[in-house]
Amino acid sequence: xxxxxxxxxxxxxxxxxxxxxxxxxxxxxxxxYWYRQDPGHGLRLIHYSYGVKDTDKGEVSDGYSVSxxxxxxxxxxxxxxxxxxxxxxxxxxxxxxxxxxxxFGPGTRLTVL
Amino acid sequence: xxxxxxxxxxMSVQEAETVTxxxxxxxxxxxxxxxxxxxxxxxxxxxxxxxxxxxQQNATENRxxxxxxxxxxxxxxxxxxxxxxxxxMYFCAYFTxxxxxxxxxxxxxxxxxx
Numbered sequence: 001x002x003x004x005x006x007x008x009x010x011x012x013x014x015x016x017x018x019x020x021x022x023x024x025x026x027x028x029x030x031x032x033y034w035y036r037q038d039p040g041h042g043l044r045l046i047h048y049s050y051g052v053k054d055t056d057k058g059e060v061s062d063g064y065s066v067s068x069x070x071x072x073x074x075x076x077x078x079x080x081x082x083x084x085x086x087x088x089x090x091x092x093x094x095x096x097x098x099x100x101x102x103x104f105g106p107g108t109r110l111t112v113l
Numbered sequence: 114x115x116x117x118x119x120x121x122x123x124m125s126v127q128e129a130e131t132v133t134x135x136x137x138x139x140x141x142x143x144x145x146x147x148x149x150x151x152x153x154x155x156x157x158x159x160x161x162x163x164x165x166x167x168x169q170q171n172a173t174e175n176r177x178x179x180x181x182x183x184x185x186x187x188x189x190x191x192x193x194x195x196x197x198x199x200x201x202m203y204f205c206a207y208f209t210x211x212x213x214x215x216x217x218x219x220x221x222x223x224x225x226x227x
Binding site (some may be wrong): 020031033038041042043044045048050057088090092094100102103104106107 | 146148150157158163201204210213214215216217218219220
């Protein structure tokens with residue numbers, strides 16, 4: 001257990017509505033990541049953060065924004081959800097020192113109708 | 114850009130037998146890390162094993178071991194004495210500190226026959 005929680009765990013929403021997913025860690029790690037998982041694609045990086053207020057884009061960042069105002073929280077926002085954003089979203093953390101291993105949260109299943 | 118290829122979408126193994134899952138990757142970096150993650154039906158991503166590219170010795174974790182061939186850019190996972198609980202999707206992943214990003218393969222679904 002790497003001390004990572006995601007909320008909500010499941011969400012159903014309608015096209016065009018804003019959605020915010022939250023990732024919370026208790027380990028005070030520097031790096032945090034958001035991925036999406038889709039059949040046939042593995043996990044793909046959306047955005048990541050290397051410190052408070054420091055973020056960068058991943059390979060599938062269009063339609064998503066992130067914020068990190070505290071070390072322990074990393075928020076992923078879909079400003080106007082679309083059906084193509086139906087997916088399972090994973091948050092991950094990495095200490096940034098010692099073994100460079102990412103540890104994952106339990107995932108959030110998002111359905112956009 | 115780094116890429117990770119898992120060419121076999123599915124594999125099956127008899128309980129107590131040994132199975133090898135294949136993974137190749139492409140990179141121009143010399144210093145990097147390779148991982149195998151397991152994803153059971155619970156959806157949780159679980160780290161199975163980790164290999165540092167600068168280490169020549171293959172990593173081992175109990176029944177799990179890797180065959181790391183740096184020149185060939187190959188990183189296969191061997192599961193010995195397969196158990197029913199090993200049934201899951203397995204992902205190979207590559208990480209370099211140069212861009213702080215983890216790149217995943219598409220995964221392979223492993224089934225274990227009793």
